[in-house]
Amino acid sequence: MVIAMLRFAGLLMMTAIPASASAQDIADKLELCMSCHGEKGIPSTQGVPLIAGRPAEDLAHQLQLFRDGGRNNPQMVMAKRLTDQEIEKLASYFATQSRVRP
Numbered sequence: 396m397v398i399a400m401l402r403f404a405g406l407l408m409m410t411a412i413p414a415s416a417s418a419q420d421i422a423d424k425l426e427l428c429m430s431c432h433g434e435k436g437i438p439s440t441q442g443v444p445l446i447a448g449r450p451a452e453d454l455a456h457q458l459q460l461f462r463d464g465g466r467n468n469p470q471m472v473m474a475k476r477l478t479d480q481e482i483e484k485l486a487s488y489f490a491t492q493s494r495v496r497p
């Protein structure tokens with residue numbers, strides 16, 4: 396588990412998320428998303444939707460709905476603390492993952 400996260404952190408630095416003051420913040424949040432939605436957006440838990448490879452605008456819109464109360468689910472409460480910029484980055488990470496199960 397820890398190793399998977401470290402490997403992921405390395406991957407993050409090389410790809411989607413540009414280096415910035417908030418990169419660590421995003422990585423922490425992303426880890427939480429992954430704990431339910433799977434490392435690459437393909438969940439292994441029943442009831443958690445597959446979010447890999449969906450258009451970034453769609454994912455971002457759903458996250459805004461969870462944040463602003465248009466959609467509510469106790470498991471998605473952490474969305475309430477996301478900024479627009481964080482939503483954009485998280486959405487683009489999952490949007491660029493493959494929908495195909497390895």
Ligand code: HEC
Pocket residue numbers: 424425427428429430431432442443444445446454455457458467468470471473474485486
């Ligand atoms: C505790 C588990 C959990 C965590 C953590 C979590 N999610 Fe979710 N997520 C869910 C569940 C369950 C749903 C389905 C909710 C519903 O349909 O009411 C969902 C729904 C979604 C949806 C909408 C998908 C759809 O098909 O409409 C998106 C997008 C999403 N999550 C992204 C994220 C992101 C990004 C994070 C991290 C910031 C995150 N989630 C964190 C469990 C989680």
